[in-house]
Amino acid sequence: MSNLDVEKIRQDFPILDRVIDGKRLVYLDNAATSQKPVQVIKSISNYYEQYNSNVHRGIHTMSEEATTAYEGVRETVANFIGAKETCEVIFTRNTTEAINLVAYSWGRQNVLPGDEIVLSPMEHHSNLVPWQQLAQEREAKLVFLELTEDGQINMESAKQLIGSKTRLVTVTQMSNVLGTITPVKELARLAHQHNAIILVDGAQGVPHLKTSVAELECDFYVFSLHKMLGPTGVGILWGKKEILNAMPPFMFGGDMISSVHRDKSRWNELPWKFEAGTPNIADVIASGVAIEYLQNLGMDNVREHEVEITEYALKRLGEIKGITIYGPKDANLRGGVVAFNVEGIHPHDLGQILSDSAVAIRAGHHCCQPLMKDLKVMGTARASFYIYNTLEEVDLLMAALKEADKVMGHVACR
Amino acid sequence: MSLADDLYRETILDHYHNPRNNGSIDNASATVEGVNPLCGDELTLYLNVSPTGLIEDVKLMAHGCSINTASGSMMSEAILGQSVERAEEIIESFKNMMLTKSDEVAFEDELEELEALRGVKKYPVRIKCALLPWNTLLEGIQTAKSTKKE
Numbered sequence: 001m002s003n004l005d006v007e008k009i010r011q012d013f014p015i016l017d018r019v020i021d022g023k024r025l026v027y028l029d030n031a032a033t034s035q036k037p038v039q040v041i042k043s044i045s046n047y048y049e050q051y052n053s054n055v056h057r058g059i060h061t062m063s064e065e066a067t068t069a070y071e072g073v074r075e076t077v078a079n080f081i082g083a084k085e086t087c088e089v090i091f092t093r094n095t096t097e098a099i100n101l102v103a104y105s106w107g108r109q110n111v112l113p114g115d116e117i118v119l120s121p122m123e124h125h126s127n128l129v130p131w132q133q134l135a136q137e138r139e140a141k142l143v144f145l146e147l148t149e150d151g152q153i154n155m156e157s158a159k160q161l162i163g164s165k166t167r168l169v170t171v172t173q174m175s176n177v178l179g180t181i182t183p184v185k186e187l188a189r190l191a192h193q194h195n196a197i198i199l200v201d202g203a204q205g206v207p208h209l210k211t212s213v214a215e216l217e218c219d220f221y222v223f224s225l226h227k228m229l230g231p232t233g234v235g236i237l238w239g240k241k242e243i244l245n246a247m248p249p250f251m252f253g254g255d256m257i258s259s260v261h262r263d264k265s266r267w268n269e270l271p272w273k274f275e276a277g278t279p280n281i282a283d284v285i286a287s288g289v290a291i292e293y294l295q296n297l298g299m300d301n302v303r304e305h306e307v308e309i310t311e312y313a314l315k316r317l318g319e320i321k322g323i324t325i326y327g328p329k330d331a332n333l334r335g336g337v338v339a340f341n342v343e344g345i346h347p348h349d350l351g352q353i354l355s356d357s358a359v360a361i362r363a364g365h366h367c368c369q370p371l372m373k374d375l376k377v378m379g380t381a382r383a384s385f386y387i388y389n390t391l392e393e394v395d396l397l398m399a400a401l402k403e404a405d406k407v408m409g410h411v412a413c414r
Numbered sequence: 415m416s417l418a419d420d421l422y423r424e425t426i427l428d429h430y431h432n433p434r435n436n437g438s439i440d441n442a443s444a445t446v447e448g449v450n451p452l453c454g455d456e457l458t459l460y461l462n463v464s465p466t467g468l469i470e471d472v473k474l475m476a477h478g479c480s481i482n483t484a485s486g487s488m489m490s491e492a493i494l495g496q497s498v499e500r501a502e503e504i505i506e507s508f509k510n511m512m513l514t515k516s517d518e519v520a521f522e523d524e525l526e527e528l529e530a531l532r533g534v535k536k537y538p539v540r541i542k543c544a545l546l547p548w549n550t551l552l553e554g555i556q557t558a559k560s561t562k563k564e
Contacts, residue, residue: 347479378478
C-alpha cells in the first residue's frame with residue numbers, strides 16, 4: 001500500500017459524499033478536472049469575506065493583503081515546479097491560454113516560412129490547433145513524431161524528425177488518452193542540439209508527477225490548476241526569463257504597462273508584462289492552497305498511489321472479454337489514465353450506463369481527434385484516477401461495466 | 415428499474431444491433447455527412463429522390479452510439495417511399511418531440527415506433543445523438559432539391 005492515507009484525504013473532499021440515485025459517487029474523470037478539497041473551497045470564500053480587493057494598486061490594507069497573497073502563489077508555483085525565479089511564472093486562464101500566448105507572442109516573432117514545428121500525435125487539441133494556425137499563417141510545417149505499438153514516442157525516429165529546420169518541439173508530458181509519459185528531457189536535448197526550443201504541456205503531468213522544469217530542461221512549461229485540486233480559471237505559463245523578456249506582450253491594457261502616453265506606452269517588467277487586466281485573484285490564491293495540499297502529501301506518494309491503482313485497474317479491466325486498453329501496458333510507464341473500448345458497446349452508451357451506477361467516466365474523443373483516427377476509433381471510454389480514488393472504486397467500475405454489458409444485450413461476451 | 419432500462423429499450427437495441435437501410439448508394443442524388451462534435455460520431459447519408467419528388471432510396475453509414483444508430487435506422491424506415499414534403503413533416507414532428515419540454519406531441523399510428531426514442535429526452539446530452547440523422551437528412555433534402563433545380 002502507498003503512503004497516502006486515502007480515507008483521511010477523502011474526508012477533505014465534500015463532493016465525494018454525494019449520492020446520485022441512491023448510489024455514492026465514484027468519480028473517475030480526474031483527467032478532465034479534479035475535485036477540490038475543503039481547504040481550497042474555504043480559501044475562496046475567505047478571500048471574498050475578508051479581503052476582496054484589487055491587486056497591485058490599492059494602498060489600503062485589504063489590497064496589500066490581496067497583493068501579498070496573490071504574489072505569494074507565484075513563489076509557491078515556482079517552488080513546486082523547480083523554477084529559478086518567480087518572475088518566470090505567469091498566470092493565465094488555463095493551459096490553452098498559456099499555449100496561445102506562446103503561439104501568438106513567441107511564435108509570430110520567431111517562426112519563419114519553411115520552419116518546422118514538431119509535435120507528438122497524442123497532443124490535446126489545445127497543443128495542436130494554435131500551432132496549425134501559426135503554421136498556416138507563417139507557411140511553416142507541422143511535423144509529427146511517431147509512436148511505437150504501445151503508444152510511446154519512437155525516439156529513434158524522433159532523432160530523424162527533429163533537425164536543422166525545427167524551430168519548436170511541443171509535446172505533452174503525459175497523454176490524456178494513452179497515459180504515456182513522454183521522455184521530455186531527451187526530446188529537449190534533441191531540440192537544443194538543433195537550436196530549437198521546447199514547450200511542454202504539463203496539464204496531465206504536474207498534477208501527478210514530481211516535476212522540475214530545470215530537470216526537464218524545457219523552455220516553456222504550461223498547466224492548469226483545476227486538474228490538481230485547484231479551482232477552474234487559473235493556468236500557468238512558465239518560461240525561461242531570457243525568452244520571455246524578448247517576447248512582445250500578448251494582450252494589452254491595464255497592469256501590463258509601466259507608463260502610458262497618448263501615442264505610446266512602455267511595458268511592465270516580467271511577469272506582469274503578460275498579465276493584462278484584473279487577474280483571477282480569488283482563484284489564484286486558492287490555487288496556492290491546492291499546491292500546498294499536494295506538497296503536504298508529497299508528490300512521490302501521489303505517484304506511488306496512482307501506480308498502484310492503475311496497475312490494479314489494468315489487471316481488472318483486462319478480465320473483460322472484448323476489451324481494448326490503449327497505451328503502455330506497464331503502469332510504471334504511464335499515468336493514472338486508462339482509455340478503453342469494449343467491443344460492441346459505443347463509449348457514449350458505456351458512459352451513460354455507468355452514470356446510472358453513479359460511476360463518472362469520460363467518453364468521447366478527449367480533444368484528441370487525430371489520435372482517435374490513428375487508433376481507428378471514433379472515441380474511447382476513459383477512467384482516470386487521483387489521490388482520493390480507491391481499489392474498491394475500481395471494483396465498482398468493474399461491476400458497472402458488467403451491468404452495461406447486460407443492458408446492451410451481452411454484446412461483449414458474444 | 416434503472417434509468418438505463420428506460421433508455422435502452424428493446425426497440426432501440428434491435429435497431430442498434432440490426433440497423434435498417436445500412437449501407438451506401440452509388441450516384442445518389444444527395445450524399446451528406448453529419449458530425450456530432452461532442453463525441454466525434456460520424457454519419458453519411460445517401461438519398462435518392464425521384465423527379466416527382468419521392469424518396470426512392472435512403473441509406474446510412476453510421477459509426478455512432480446506440481441512440482444515434484437506432485434513430486437513423488428508424489428514420490430511414492419512416493421516410494422511405496414518402497414524398498419530400500411528407501418527409502419534411504415527419505422531421506419536423508420528430509424534432510418537435512425531442513426539443514419541446516412537454517410530452518404532448520404525439521405521433522400518428524404509422525410513426526408509432528419513433529415513440530421509443532422519447533426516453534432520450536431525459537438525457538439532455540444524448541438528444542444531439544438522436545437528432546444527428548434527422549438534421550443530416552434535412553441537409554440531404556436541401557441538397558437534392560437544389561441539384562434538381564440546376
